[in-house]
Amino acid sequence: MSFVLDIALTHLRSRVRQTVVGVLGVATGVGFSIMMAALMEGSQADFIRQLVDSLPHISVTDETRNPPRQPAETRYDVVQIDGLRTPVVRPGIKNPMAIMASIESWVPGAIAPSVQAKAVIRYAGRDTATSFTGLDPKREQKVSKLATQMRQGSLDALYKATNALILGDGLAKKIGARVGNTVTIVSGAGRTLDCTIVGIAHTGVAQIDDVSSYGLIKTGQILASQIGLVNELRIRVADALQARTVATRIEAETGYKSVSWQEAHEDLLSAFEVRNIIMYTVVGAILLVASFGTFNIVSTITHEKARDIAIMKSLGFRAKSVRRIFVIEAAAIGLIGALIGWGLGYVLTRAMGSIEIKSPFMDSSTIPVLYSPLHYALATVVAVASSLFAGYFPARKAAAVEPVDIIRGAS
Amino acid sequence: MRAPLIETRNATRIIAGDVPATLVADVDVSVSAGEFIAIIGPSGSGKSSLLYLLGLLDRPTSGEVYLEGVATSALDDDSRADMRLATLGFVFQFHFLLPEFSARENIILPMRALRRLSEKAQVARADMLLEQLGLKDHAHKRPDQMSGGQRQRVAIARALANDPKVVLADEPTGNLDTHSGERVLEILNDLVSSGQRAVVMVTHDLALAARADRQIRIVDGRIAI
Numbered sequence A: 001m002s003f004v005l006d007i008a009l010t011h012l013r014s015r016v017r018q019t020v021v022g023v024l025g026v027a028t029g030v031g032f033s034i035m036m037a038a039l040m041e042g043s044q045a046d047f048i049r050q051l052v053d054s055l056p057h058i059s060v061t062d063e064t065r066n067p068p069r070q071p072a073e074t075r076y077d078v079v080q081i082d083g084l085r086t087p088v089v090r091p092g093i094k095n096p097m098a099i100m101a102s103i104e105s106w107v108p109g110a111i112a113p114s115v116q117a118k119a120v121i122r123y124a125g126r127d128t129a130t131s132f133t134g135l136d137p138k139r140e141q142k143v144s145k146l147a148t149q150m151r152q153g154s155l156d157a158l159y160k161a162t163n164a165l166i167l168g169d170g171l172a173k174k175i176g177a178r179v180g181n182t183v184t185i186v187s188g189a190g191r192t193l194d195c196t197i198v199g200i201a202h203t204g205v206a207q208i209d210d211v212s213s214y215g216l217i218k219t220g221q222i223l224a225s226q227i228g229l230v231n232e233l234r235i236r237v238a239d240a241l242q243a244r245t246v247a248t249r250i251e252a253e254t255g256y257k258s259v260s261w262q263e264a265h266e267d268l269l270s271a272f273e274v275r276n277i278i279m280y281t282v283v284g285a286i287l288l289v290a291s292f293g294t295f296n297i298v299s300t301i302t303h304e305k306a307r308d309i310a311i312m313k314s315l316g317f318r319a320k321s322v323r324r325i326f327v328i329e330a331a332a333i334g335l336i337g338a339l340i341g342w343g344l345g346y347v348l349t350r351a352m353g354s355i356e357i358k359s360p361f362m363d364s365s366t367i368p369v370l371y372s373p374l375h376y377a378l379a380t381v382v383a384v385a386s387s388l389f390a391g392y393f394p395a396r397k398a399a400a401v402e403p404v405d406i407i408r409g410a411s
Numbered sequence B: 001m002r003a004p005l006i007e008t009r010n011a012t013r014i015i016a017g018d019v020p021a022t023l024v025a026d027v028d029v030s031v032s033a034g035e036f037i038a039i040i041g042p043s044g045s046g047k048s049s050l051l052y053l054l055g056l057l058d059r060p061t062s063g064e065v066y067l068e069g070v071a072t073s074a075l076d077d078d079s080r081a082d083m084r085l086a087t088l089g090f091v092f093q094f095h096f097l098l099p100e101f102s103a104r105e106n107i108i109l110p111m112r113a114l115r116r117l118s119e120k121a122q123v124a125r126a127d128m129l130l131e132q133l134g135l136k137d138h139a140h141k142r143p144d145q146m147s148g149g150q151r152q153r154v155a156i157a158r159a160l161a162n163d164p165k166v167v168l169a170d171e172p173t174g175n176l177d178t179h180s181g182e183r184v185l186e187i188l189n190d191l192v193s194s195g196q197r198a199v200v201m202v203t204h205d206l207a208l209a210a211r212a213d214r215q216i217r218i219v220d221g222r223i224a225i
């Protein structure tokens, strides 16, 4: 062992109380940082997972991003068009089967057609708005978790009755309907259908469960009064993170607006970014505060050890060696603190992860946490770096001591 | 002829301040191998200050200090530290041992810094020095577990650790009884007897000084005859 390391460790060993305080300071900082990161990223990952699971990764709709090109625009170079109104009747995706086949040929994943319709459910004398989705149960199972999110009944039950209907559990509760009840649906196109409730779905996202109803595509087409209508293709890609790239390509190839889940929830994702910035700032501050302890200890030691520093320098130790002694002390406090902090962070995270909560938005029974080695590594790097930084200044001051000044004073 | 181990030319040390203090003025001394030199003089005359200049602990404000013929005053701190480590050995009036380390560890420390010897050889040399100074049974004691005389001998052993050419001792017997002081003097005398090394010792004790090869008397920072 180098003598520099030896001296550094001896200093720390002979100051157990101060060292323990410093180490615990860093450990607490690292521990809470790890816990906080686990909580923040845990809830974020949980939220995104629920989001990604409950919605298609990509939704290709019969809309276009720009208004349709008007004849006048073709005719003249410069045109100003005001008050352009889109037709009430949705055009639908032209030739949906061919488009699905072409998308299926290159996109790794699954695709399912659907019909969207705004409608009102009439039950027990009350009207409640619903967002109706007509779907293909066989294909739907491959693009969404809906099939596994059935509280009662199943997707296949849609085949069992004419105009069968599945309600989101929030909606079912709101209107007070149960499986087996018959409700009336009035569509925006003016069609009225009597439907039998064959299932209750629960995606876990209240915004969806409170308004959604599901039926067969055919039912949707009747409600929309458009035979053969498909106005949405929903795609689940093998790698959810690829959704944005795939969506861009689909849009380029088909001309239809295709929106990835990332784009649909841009606001949420950017809110997460803000959250992460806040988190890293707070975590950084915690660790910085912990490093004040290191600074305190190292500068106390350098003061107490002024005489020893003078001795070492008078013996012929270079300033660099003396500086290294105290930098090593700071690093050791940071490192040992970080290691203990790992344990503390893990225990805290476990404890947090076992707390049960009730959330109006989500139905997770315990606080979601995310264990990531990155959190541990990052907290360690920041803790050790800030300890080093904190130790460097007193160490540099100590190394600059002129031995003769102290020896003169002492003898 | 070989250059003296240490030589000063017009070495002067002035401390600047409201009232500038002249610690050492125009001192020319030369220390050759095989010499045992005593520096004497009244309290506050500048004996210690001169020793710090000779030992490269302090820089002269004017004049020059040569170590084995090399002018040292303009060298950087690291070079001067290296010279102290390899060529010079210090014994201060107060033992100045590192309190957390045992006698043996204190003695080994300069050897570990110099790295001229293997670790095994360092331990062997430390034990040899402990033996020579009659400290064999105290190798594992920390400074606070030893008497003043024992500590002073450990400090001498540490000064000898890297086999320095010159040992500079500032009142090494100041805190010791006559018997212990006598032992210390014997040890220093043995050092110079081989003719390879030199000892410069500051002392108040004229009887001790009389046994040196040469005495340098300092009054008011100057050499007095």
Ligand SMILES: Nc1ncnc2c1ncn2[C@@H]1O[C@H](COP(=O)(O)OP(=O)(O)OP(=O)(O)O)[C@@H](O)[C@H]1O
Pocket: A408, A411, B015, B021, B022, B023, B041, B042, B043, B044, B045, B046, B047, B048, B049, B050
């Ligand atoms: N920092 C300082 N500022 C001003 N004067 C100083 C300073 N340090 C020492 N002196 C003065 O320098 C002179 C020489 O001091 P030095 O310690 O060399 O004397 P000394 O001969 O070793 O004395 P003693 O025998 O008491 O140890 C003294 O008069 C002292 O007061």
Ligand SMILES: [Mg+2]
Pocket: A411, B047, B048, B049, B170
């Ligand atoms: Mg003195």
